[in-house]
Amino acid sequence: MQWPTLHERPEPAGGPPDNPLARTRPTLAIYRPKTPRGSDLSPNIFTDGGPVRTSFKPLLSRQVLLALLGGLALFSGGCAARLTGVARGQELWNGCAPCHGADASGNQSLAAPAIAGLPDWYLQRQLANFKAGIRAYHPDDFTGLHMRPMTLMLETPEDVAAVVSYVTTLTAVTPAATVTGDAAKGKVTYALCTACHQADGTGNQLLNSPPVKKLADWYVVAQLEKFKAGVRGTHPQDAFGQQMRAMSMTLADTQAMADVAAYINSL
Numbered sequence: 001m002q003w004p005t006l007h008e009r010p011e012p013a014g015g016p017p018d019n020p021l022a023r024t025r026p027t028l029a030i031y032r033p034k035t036p037r038g039s040d041l042s043p044n045i046f047t048d049g050g051p052v053r054t055s056f057k058p059l060l061s062r063q064v065l066l067a068l069l070g071g072l073a074l075f076s077g078g079c080a081a082r083l084t085g086v087a088r089g090q091e092l093w094n095g096c097a098p099c100h101g102a103d104a105s106g107n108q109s110l111a112a113p114a115i116a117g118l119p120d121w122y123l124q125r126q127l128a129n130f131k132a133g134i135r136a137y138h139p140d141d142f143t144g145l146h147m148r149p150m151t152l153m154l155e156t157p158e159d160v161a162a163v164v165s166y167v168t169t170l171t172a173v174t175p176a177a178t179v180t181g182d183a184a185k186g187k188v189t190y191a192l193c194t195a196c197h198q199a200d201g202t203g204n205q206l207l208n209s210p211p212v213k214k215l216a217d218w219y220v221v222a223q224l225e226k227f228k229a230g231v232r233g234t235h236p237q238d239a240f241g242q243q244m245r246a247m248s249m250t251l252a253d254t255q256a257m258a259d260v261a262a263y264i265n266s267l
């Protein structure tokens, strides 16, 4: 196959010709992304139409890209013996267990929540969001920023799917109550939450709303505080987090959050 050899074309003396079309034509920014790596799920591939570069950079980068793709093909070929599916997920889970616990029942002293019992679609989305920096995007999201780099362990979408498939084999553990709240008051507040999380707290995939039943009360309060403070659910691409953020604004204070968490404990 004959690859284009444009990169061998010498640049005209005095730089590229002054072509007004060339100055306004949008260029593919995929070779020179403006946003830091990993901060954007789907990078905007068009620039604002700044001056077009000479043909050197993109084509050289294209060679690098091809080399990388070649390397990747070799890599995946060499990985034929790697574990897949739930077995791969279990292997990956060894890296998650130190914080979340081997049974995924969480560890409050590390602020790591229980994730056993959460549905695959929600786990998948959260891991993708952490990976892309859509969750733990805010610099004040200290606990989220503990979690975000852990997604580096999950190199490929297959790894994400594998660890999710393993976590969904684990059984949810009922957490101990740790906050002092008035469950009766919380029940009144929770009436609003039922629209998305359902009366029994089992969530609703059609509304992208995860189960809240069996979430530890300290984690519920911490997340409600984050949503309300804009530390979670403010990334422009976090459509579902934004929905939840709007709901958190209806909770007057931390006590109201503790009350609703106490009610959730009773579900």
Ligand code: HEC
Binding pocket: 092, 093, 095, 096, 097, 098, 099, 100, 110, 111, 112, 113, 115, 118, 123, 126, 127, 143, 144, 145, 146, 147, 150, 151, 153, 154, 163, 222
């Ligand atoms: C260094 C400790 C640590 C390790 C290791 C870790 N996590 Fe986490 N994880 C956390 C913390 C802390 C949070 C809570 C983030 C927050 O407060 O928003 C979290 C949150 C999560 C959530 C979101 C739960 C929810 O209800 O939204 C998922 C899913 C998750 N972790 C999965 C994993 C997986 C899978 C791994 C292994 C690849 C892993 N974690 C490794 C600390 C860790």
Ligand code: HEC
Binding pocket: 125, 189, 190, 192, 193, 194, 195, 196, 197, 207, 208, 209, 210, 212, 215, 219, 220, 223, 224, 240, 241, 243, 244, 247, 248, 251, 260
């Ligand atoms: C309009 C629908 C809607 C309503 C009403 C709603 N939520 Fe949510 N909630 C969501 C969505 C969507 C998410 C997932 C956000 C994401 O993907 O990060 C969520 C996430 C959460 C989480 C975080 C779960 C986790 O594992 O990290 C908690 C806690 C929560 N909601 C509690 C509540 C409470 C309490 C109420 C009532 C005051 C409420 N929600 C009302 C849609 C809703």
